[in-house]
Amino acid sequence: MKKTDRNPTIQDVAQVADVAIGTVSRYLNGFSLRKSNRLRIEKAIEELGYQSNSLARSLKTDRTNAVAFVVPSFDEFNSRILTSLVTRFRAANYTVVTFHHEDNPNSIVEALEAIAMRKIDGVIMSGALEARGAAQSLLDAGRPVILYNNDIRGLEIDRVLVDNRDAARRGVEHLFQAGHRRIGIVTGDVTTSSGAERLEGYKRALTEAGLAHDDQIIFPGRWRAIDGYAALDTFMALEEPPTAVLISSCVMAEGFLEAMKMRGVQIGKDLSLISFDDNTMFRLFSPGIAAIAQPTEQIAGYLTDLMLSRLAGGLPPASRTFTISCELVVRESIRNLT
Amino acid sequence: MKKTDRNPTIQDVAQVADVAIGTVSRYLNGFSLRKSNRLRIEKAIEELGYQSNSLARSLKTDRTNAVAFVVPSFDEFNSRILTSLVTRFRAANYTVVTFHHEDNPNSIVEALEAIAMRKIDGVIMSGALEARGAAQSLLDAGRPVILYNNDIRGLEIDRVLVDNRDAARRGVEHLFQAGHRRIGIVTGDVTTSSGAERLEGYKRALTEAGLAHDDQIIFPGRWRAIDGYAALDTFMALEEPPTAVLISSCVMAEGFLEAMKMRGVQIGKDLSLISFDDNTMFRLFSPGIAAIAQPTEQIAGYLTDLMLSRLAGGLPPASRTFTISCELVVRESIRNLT
DNA sequence: TTGTAGGCGTTATCAA
DNA sequence: TTGATAACGCCTACAA
Numbered sequence: 001m002k003k004t005d006r007n008p009t010i011q012d013v014a015q016v017a018d019v020a021i022g023t024v025s026r027y028l029n030g031f032s033l034r035k036s037n038r039l040r041i042e043k044a045i046e047e048l049g050y051q052s053n054s055l056a057r058s059l060k061t062d063r064t065n066a067v068a069f070v071v072p073s074f075d076e077f078n079s080r081i082l083t084s085l086v087t088r089f090r091a092a093n094y095t096v097v098t099f100h101h102e103d104n105p106n107s108i109v110e111a112l113e114a115i116a117m118r119k120i121d122g123v124i125m126s127g128a129l130e131a132r133g134a135a136q137s138l139l140d141a142g143r144p145v146i147l148y149n150n151d152i153r154g155l156e157i158d159r160v161l162v163d164n165r166d167a168a169r170r171g172v173e174h175l176f177q178a179g180h181r182r183i184g185i186v187t188g189d190v191t192t193s194s195g196a197e198r199l200e201g202y203k204r205a206l207t208e209a210g211l212a213h214d215d216q217i218i219f220p221g222r223w224r225a226i227d228g229y230a231a232l233d234t235f236m237a238l239e240e241p242p243t244a245v246l247i248s249s250c251v252m253a254e255g256f257l258e259a260m261k262m263r264g265v266q267i268g269k270d271l272s273l274i275s276f277d278d279n280t281m282f283r284l285f286s287p288g289i290a291a292i293a294q295p296t297e298q299i300a301g302y303l304t305d306l307m308l309s310r311l312a313g314g315l316p317p318a319s320r321t322f323t324i325s326c327e328l329v330v331r332e333s334i335r336n337l338t
Numbered sequence: 339m340k341k342t343d344r345n346p347t348i349q350d351v352a353q354v355a356d357v358a359i360g361t362v363s364r365y366l367n368g369f370s371l372r373k374s375n376r377l378r379i380e381k382a383i384e385e386l387g388y389q390s391n392s393l394a395r396s397l398k399t400d401r402t403n404a405v406a407f408v409v410p411s412f413d414e415f416n417s418r419i420l421t422s423l424v425t426r427f428r429a430a431n432y433t434v435v436t437f438h439h440e441d442n443p444n445s446i447v448e449a450l451e452a453i454a455m456r457k458i459d460g461v462i463m464s465g466a467l468e469a470r471g472a473a474q475s476l477l478d479a480g481r482p483v484i485l486y487n488n489d490i491r492g493l494e495i496d497r498v499l500v501d502n503r504d505a506a507r508r509g510v511e512h513l514f515q516a517g518h519r520r521i522g523i524v525t526g527d528v529t530t531s532s533g534a535e536r537l538e539g540y541k542r543a544l545t546e547a548g549l550a551h552d553d554q555i556i557f558p559g560r561w562r563a564i565d566g567y568a569a570l571d572t573f574m575a576l577e578e579p580p581t582a583v584l585i586s587s588c589v590m591a592e593g594f595l596e597a598m599k600m601r602g603v604q605i606g607k608d609l610s611l612i613s614f615d616d617n618t619m620f621r622l623f624s625p626g627i628a629a630i631a632q633p634t635e636q637i638a639g640y641l642t643d644l645m646l647s648r649l650a651g652g653l654p655p656a657s658r659t660f661t662i663s664c665e666l667v668v669r670e671s672i673r674n675l676t
Numbered sequence: 677t678t679g680t681a682g683g684c685g686t687t688a689t690c691a692a
Numbered sequence: 693t694t695g696a697t698a699a700c701g702c703c704t705a706c707a708a
Binding site for chain 4: 357358359360361364369370371372375394396397398399400
Binding site: 009025056 | 700701702703704
């Protein structure tokens with residue numbers, strides 16, 4: 001009689017419905033069966049309040065219907081991606097397990113180990129160099145891994161990236177067309193692909209415009225707000241400060257804006273600005289802050305489709321890369337000098 | 339020989355180390371055993387690249403070392419809580435599984451069902467009335483559920499909330515002291531506890547200040563940006579618009595600010611402002627936007643401690659409620675009329 | 677279409 | 693301290 005306080009199992013259902021355990025299993029998995037049996041099973045399930053145990057199923061089938069989402073932090077960009085992924089995967093009956101690692105190598109490895117142990121079906125991660133080994137093991141174990149935001153070179157792996165180079169180039173080009181000739185950049189960590197590519201795009205635009213590079217107005221940041229802060233101070237201390245700046249990320253823009261406010265440097269008026277990542281608040285500033293918007297919905301869409309195809313086994317083994325264009329959102333933080 | 343392409347199991351380890359399977363299990367669970375055996379097991383594990391299978395363990399132990407985080411959406415507030423939770427639980431060897439439901443009743447129920455099926459150990463959720471039944475079942479099944487942000491009344495359940503009433507009251511009081519006599523509010527959904535409490539605090543402050551309530555400047559919002567937008571238009575169309583407004587959430591502040599920008603209503607100058615939730619960007623506006631900051635780290639800390647204690651079974655069954663104070667962050671969006 | 681039984685990888689009990 | 697073995701709840705041949 002102790003059965004009553006335990007969670008009911010497929011066995012209990014079978015007993016109550018007076019059918020075999022296998023029959024119940026088949027019912028649960030959508031196979032057809034005699035109507036009278038089906039009805040009795042449904043009644044028994046209702047009666048017992050039976051809920052199937054995914055753990056047991058997963059142990060047997062080696063699938064958990066869960067995907068992992070691994071990012072350095074839940075900033076607005078990643079939160080948006082996450083939101084979209086959760087919604088999309090939920091529709092496909094998948095659950096999303098989140099990990100974040102603050103770019104700490106140990107945390108990254110731990111996260112990927114936890115993922116392996118928990119038999120999570122697939123991984124979507126913002127690429128980090130430290131993850132190379134662990135990502136490879138996951139791939140070797142036959143679990144799909146998809147990179148976004150940052151690449152990890154030389155891995156046979158799926159990728160959903162944005163065209164950072166082109167986006168940065170277009171941003172700078174726009175500044176040039178607005179009459180700016182002295183255009184600075186706050187770079188991201190250039191050991192990451194997005195950081196490097198944004199810098200490349202910037203340089204290419206200058207070259208195309210016939211402008212020389214000047215290292216004084218290329219501030220080497222590492223994605224942190226404090227880098228943006230330091231960048232402004234550095235620029236403003238120059239004999240000839242830039243008249244416009246491309247900031248490689250929203251978080252660094254935060255620091256940059258803070259410094260501007262502290263130093264009384266006026267947005268648009270004293271210094272023109274474009275930031276990577278269109279923060280929701282940017283358009284609400286006066287003047288509004290121009291941005292390069294990454295299409296999060298589209299990115300999440302590709303990620304989901306790719307992952308689900310992989311999980312369904314319907315894709316040839318060769319890895320795929322999708323590169324998505326960004327949108328330049330022009331706002332009043334860009335002063336027209338012409 | 340097909341053993342080689344399967345993941346190695348505890349059995350394989352036992353075989354290679356030439357000990358019994360139970361011995362390996364004991365080793366893995368930190369029990370003491372003969373040194374020679376330990377060494378052989380360690381070697382075998384190394385050799386095989388063995389990783390334990392959490393699924394099998396969980397099936398046996400009925401514990402997954404996972405907690406669910408259930409929110410309507412990943413706005414900045416919830417993202418911060420999430421960040422902090424993931425870090426804290428990771429330290430305790432727990433994984434966080436995220437769900438969001440956009441306040442859609444079906445999604446809520448589905449989420450809680452998935453949680454039950456997956457045998458997730460505990461649930462941290464932003465209270466939603468629709469979740470009452472499902473939350474109760476989880477509790478009945480002996481899985482701790484902790485509410486934050488919004489209460490669900492009449493449930494014997496743990497809570498980590500903020501003192502919305504007092505925070506709103508203090509905000510309004512501050513406006514009063516700055517000389518404002520016509521103070522409006524954009525409420526949140528008043529069927530949620532936080533929405534109702536913020537409104538109550540507002541009213542109490544007015545009463546204490548000897549001011550009458552005026553329904554014309556109490557705009558009934560429902561947490562959406564569009565409500566903020568509509569509120570501004572409504573207020574500005576009044577014969578006697580408010581001189582200051584308390585906005586019950588950051589998302590609604592977004593809409594409100596957008597409308598202000600569209601209509602050319604200047605922050606601080608034409609209309610003073612305090613928003614609930616201190617968005618990172620608020621301090622960067624010129625003028626900076628005053629806010630009531632919820633202490634996310636502290637909230638996450640209480641949530642984690644409470645959950646871990648519950649999971650460890652070290653707490654008496656009576657439910658606990660923690661109420662945390664918010665901080666009023668004064669900025670230039672509050673004009674001094676005195 | 678249905679029943680039976682073995683196995684998924686662990687943990688836990690019981691003797692030895 | 694160790695070994696053998698029965699669960700945990702489900703799926704899936706296989707036989708009926």
